[in-house]
Amino acid sequence: xxRDLEYSVRRTDKSPISLVVPVFNERMMLPLFFxxxxxxxxxxxxxxxxxxxxxxxxxxxxxxxxxxxxxxxDIRLVKLSRNFGKEAAVTAGLxxxxxxxxxxxxxxxxxxxxxxxxxxxxxxxxxxVVLMQRRSRCGETVFKRWSAHLYYRLLNRTSRTDIPVDTGxxxxxxxKAVDALLTLKERNRYMKGLFAWIGMPTQVIQxxxxxxxAGETKWDYPGLVGLALEGLTSFSVSPLxxxxxxxxxxxxxxxxxxxxxxxxxxxxxxxxxxxxxLVAIISFLGGIQLVSIGIVGEYVGKTYLEAKQRPxxxxxxxxENPVGxxxxxxxxxxxxxxxxxV
Ligand code: UDP
Ligand code: MG
Numbered sequence: 001x002x003r004d005l006e007y008s009v010r011r012t013d014k015s016p017i018s019l020v021v022p023v024f025n026e027r028m029m030l031p032l033f034f035x036x037x038x039x040x041x042x043x044x045x046x047x048x049x050x051x052x053x054x055x056x057x058x059x060x061x062x063x064x065x066x067x068x069x070x071x072x073x074d075i076r077l078v079k080l081s082r083n084f085g086k087e088a089a090v091t092a093g094l095x096x097x098x099x100x101x102x103x104x105x106x107x108x109x110x111x112x113x114x115x116x117x118x119x120x121x122x123x124x125x126x127x128x129v130v131l132m133q134r135r136s137r138c139g140e141t142v143f144k145r146w147s148a149h150l151y152y153r154l155l156n157r158t159s160r161t162d163i164p165v166d167t168g169x170x171x172x173x174x175x176k177a178v179d180a181l182l183t184l185k186e187r188n189r190y191m192k193g194l195f196a197w198i199g200m201p202t203q204v205i206q207x208x209x210x211x212x213x214a215g216e217t218k219w220d221y222p223g224l225v226g227l228a229l230e231g232l233t234s235f236s237v238s239p240l241x242x243x244x245x246x247x248x249x250x251x252x253x254x255x256x257x258x259x260x261x262x263x264x265x266x267x268x269x270x271x272x273x274x275x276x277x278l279v280a281i282i283s284f285l286g287g288i289q290l291v292s293i294g295i296v297g298e299y300v301g302k303t304y305l306e307a308k309q310r311p312x313x314x315x316x317x318x319x320e321n322p323v324g325x326x327x328x329x330x331x332x333x334x335x336x337x338x339x340x341x342v
Contacts, residue, residue, distance in 0.1 A: 025061060053096075087190065088313040
């Protein structure tokens with residue numbers, strides 16, 4: 001059967017959906033998360049699974065999820081062997097998700113679960129990717145907003161893949177889109193870029209990003225700068241070209257300046273002055289060289305990491321309720337499911 005047709009046939013009112021939730025030290029958040037997510041899922045009237053990926057939490061998050069699984073066949077836990085970072089955790093979740101549509105959302109409720117029905121509606125009407133675009137960023141500093149804004153624009157200037165502005169990992173993907181994404185085997189997983197790279201019919205829903213409900217963000221500025229560099233160098237080789245261009249410009253300026261000094265010495269006999277300008281030029285060129293070597297190094301390092309072919313993450317264990325494990329996303333009829341107050 002034609003694969004497209006196959007997918008569209010499966011996209012029915014009853015097609016099961018998966019939620020993929022990366023979890024890193026979110027013990028305080030998890031009860032609030034389930035309190036808000038379960039009622040929304042209950043209104044969908046379709047089968048679902050919640051795949052929580054424990055990214056090496058040390059605060060008992062995994063134990064808490066395990067206790068929930070004992071009573072709820074719709075929850076599954078993929079426990080990674082250590083902290084691999086959100087990008088790897090999301091990849092692990094996508095690999096384990098079995099739904100016909102997969103929604104990725106954060107555990108800290110910054111991605112409002114109330115948007116899920118609208119996302120599913122778009123998916124049912126034919127979209128393979130439903131992107132959630134932030135209209136506002138409550139609870140974030142002016143500097144973070146401004147730097148994010150600037151960064152997305154820089155990123156889109158440099159890469160050929162159009163990475164949508166102000167979107168994060170919060171999105172719905174059809175089975176076809178997830179399968180496509182999972183064919184990308186690179187180790188440097190800059191998810192925003194990978195998501196964009198696959199293309200596919202996409203619809204955008206705007207939403208207001210909420211402040212984190214509890215706990216603290218796992219990102220600090222060095223981490224964000226690292227992610228930003230990762231994005232720039234994963235999706236474009238333009239920085240290498242910039243290095244060449246800057247080198248050419250600096251060399252031209254140096255050449256013209258040199259000629260001028262020679263001319264001046266010949267005409268005015270003024271050969272010895274200019275020591276400060278010499279120091280300035282040397283440090284300017286030295287700086288350019290170091291930056292250029294750094295840029296080249298960034299790419300060499302990436303090649304090295306890819307060449308090692310290590311897996312993106314390692315799973316410690318997958319925990320699921322025996323009822324859920326026996327079937328595809330639980331066998332219980334929807335009517336029989338109760339929403340638990342957790
Ligand atoms: N997260 C993760 N591994 C990490 C860091 C974060 O799985 O190494 C998860 C975290 O538990 C949360 C989501 O990724 O569910 C987003 O993290 P956070 O809220 O700290 O990031 P921000 O919203 O500030 O970008
Ligand atoms: Mg957050």
